[in-house]
Amino acid sequence: MPGTTAVKRLDAWMGQELETLDRHADEKGRDAFVFEPLKSPYLTVAEDLRVRTPYSRTIVEALRAIPWAHWDRDERVWRVPFRSYEELKARWPEIEEAARRNEPEARKQRREEQKAHASEDAGRIHAERRRRRYPVRSHDLPPLGLPLMTASWGVVVFEAIDVDPVADLSAAGLYSHVQGDTSLYVWAHWRMPTLEEIYRTKPPQGEERSVGEPARAWWWASREELQDRARKLREVERAQRSRQTARQASSRV
Structure with a gap:
């Protein structure tokens, strides 16, 4: 059919033109x-242009x-024609930075730093807990002598409250x-509750903390x-009894 032949010739011509344009664009990119x-x-x-890096979602995107x-x-490897050189150059700082961050040695160093930081934080928290x-x-003081819930230490019993504001x-x-001005806070001193105190305590009706508070x-x-x-208190008591039994058995040997 004449129409079909004409369409094929047009497609061939357009393909040649696009190929020529691509070739010129590649030459221009190579010169750049x-x-x-x-x-x-x-x-x-x-x-x-061929880009080979450690895997990174940032680089892929x-x-x-x-x-x-x-x-x-x-x-x-990622292959980029020279016609896209300007786009690659514009994004290269982001690509290279992400590649360096994802090198095995860089990732290992970050993991070690995170572990060291976590260990340091754990040490600070442990030291603070011992205090x-x-x-x-100061305007929302807890009642003394009763098992209460705290965000940091779980259920504890407060025994005394300082008069002076927090300075540390x-x-x-x-x-x-702790939010805002720390001078609005005072130190409350606590201990662990006994099992008897836990068993004796009944939560006041309507006083539990609500979600989103x-x-x-x-x-x-x-x-x-x-x-x-x-x-948890029962687990601690069992562990203490087991250690005491083991020490007694060892002393009799």
């Missing part, structure tokens, strides 16, 4: 690269946004409920929170 080259261990030059860039599954103190607002700002920073230093413990503390 020669004039202002990117130098990086993550970039090699062949008939096109950046390269996908570059026209005509594609992933070569066989070579395991058996807790910041509470670094320690106050360990408590998520603003951060508060303390609140009346719910039945579930009291039961959880009682379970």
Whole structure:
């Protein structure tokens, strides 16, 4: 059919024109690269530009946004034609930074730093816990002698409250409920409740903390929170009895 032949000729002509345009664009991009080259261990030059980096979602998204860039599954490398050099150059700082961050040594160093930071934080928290103190607002003091729930230490019993405001700002920073002016807070001193105190305590009706309530230093413990503390206290008692039995058996040997 004459119409079909004409369409085929038109398609062939358009293909040739597009190929010519692409070739010119690649030549222009190659000239731009020669004039202002990117130098990086993550970039090699062949008939096109080839990007090989450690895996990073940031890099994948950046390269996908570059026209005509594609992933070569066989070579395991991103291939970018020279016609897209300007787009690649514009995104290269982001790509190279992400590549360096995802090098095995860099990732290992970050993991070690995170572990060291977590260990340091754990040490500070443990040291603070041994001081058996807790910041509470001076206008919202907890009752003494009763098992109450706290955000940091679980169910405890407060025994005394300081008159002077909190002055140790670094320690106050360990408590998520401390907000704003620390002079509004005082130290309340606590101890662990006994099992008898837990069993004797009944949560006041309507006094439990509700979901979405603003951060508060303390609140009346719910039945579930009291039961959880009682379970942990029983575990501690069993562990202490086991250690005592083992010591007695060892002393008789």
